[in-house]
Amino acid sequence: MEKERLGAFMDxxxxxxxxxxxxxxxxxKTFDLQGLWELRxxxxxxxxxxxxxxxMWINLxxxxxxxxxxxxxxxxxxxxxxxxxxxxxxxxxxxSLAFYSSSMQVVYGVISLLISISVxxxxxxxxxxxxxxxAVHRYKMKRLSWMKWDMPIKLIGLxxxxxxxxxxxxxxxxxxxxxxxxxxxxxx
Numbered sequence: 001m002e003k004e005r006l007g008a009f010m011d012x013x014x015x016x017x018x019x020x021x022x023x024x025x026x027x028x029k030t031f032d033l034q035g036l037w038e039l040r041x042x043x044x045x046x047x048x049x050x051x052x053x054x055x056m057w058i059n060l061x062x063x064x065x066x067x068x069x070x071x072x073x074x075x076x077x078x079x080x081x082x083x084x085x086x087x088x089x090x091x092x093x094x095x096s097l098a099f100y101s102s103s104m105q106v107v108y109g110v111i112s113l114l115i116s117i118s119v120x121x122x123x124x125x126x127x128x129x130x131x132x133x134x135a136v137h138r139y140k141m142k143r144l145s146w147m148k149w150d151m152p153i154k155l156i157g158l159x160x161x162x163x164x165x166x167x168x169x170x171x172x173x174x175x176x177x178x179x180x181x182x183x184x185x186x187x188x
Contacts, residue, residue, distance in 0.1 A: 003070050006078055007061075013082045014057050020089040021049055024096065041099035048174055049092040052112070053085065055181045056119065059143065066135035067126050074129055077122035084114040095170060105161035109169035113154055120147065146180050153180075 025046055028035030036043075060081075091111045094104040120143075127140050157172025 001070065001075055003064070003067055006070055006075060007064055010060065010078055010082065011057070014053060014085060017082075017085050017089060018050055018053050021046055021053075021092055024089060024093040026096075042096035045092045045096040045099070045170065048170060048177070049088055051177055051182075052173055053088060055177060055185065056085075056115070058185055059181075060119070060122070063123060063126060063139040063143075066133060066139060067130055068133060069129055071125060071129040074122065074125040077118065077125045080118040081115065081122050084111060084118050087111045088115065099170070100166045102162055102166045105166045105169040106158060109154065109158040109161060109172075112169075112173060113151070113158070116147070116151060116154065142184075146184055150176050150180055 025042055026039060028039055088111055091104075091108040095101075095108045098104045123140050123143055153172050153176055154169075157169040160168030160172075
């Protein structure tokens with residue numbers, strides 16, 4: 001498969017997934033500021049998920065631009081990324097409906113961890129298919145440098161959501177986005 005075809009497919013599916021997120025926003029019970037305020041958890045969940053998927057897309061795009069060829073493993077790894085990403089609107093809907101539910105936050109956290117793990121595998125397959133490309137290796141090393149913080153923070157959020165403080169998973173993702181991911185992307 002040509003690299004452009006896989007890239008276009010991933011872009012299209014991620015765009016659809018991000019669009020589906022907005023379809024789950026409910027209408028307010030009353031059409032005033034109070035009605036909108038009652039939906040604050042829904043808007044928070046939507047915003048967090050949209051920007052989390054958006055930053056993932058930006059990272060994937062940056063890595064992918066340096067790639068010269070892809071392997072069959074890369075195609076399957078991309079499908080894994082898209083599969084787990086396609087579950088994100090569902091998980092977002094669950095936490096928007098029951099933001100303070102430990103179970104729903106854990107589902108959200110598990111799906112975000114599965115997406116992160118599948119992205120790491122996808123990155124590995126790109127480097128494997130392009131062993132002599134220094135740019136691919138640099139992107140992988142850069143990703144691993146902040147993922148060593150990203151994954152433990154997500155795991156702590158998951159554990160706290162399951163035991164003590166249900167919104168901890170969403171807050172862990174927000175922290176990662178605002179402190180690790182977005183500032184790292186804006187530097188480059």
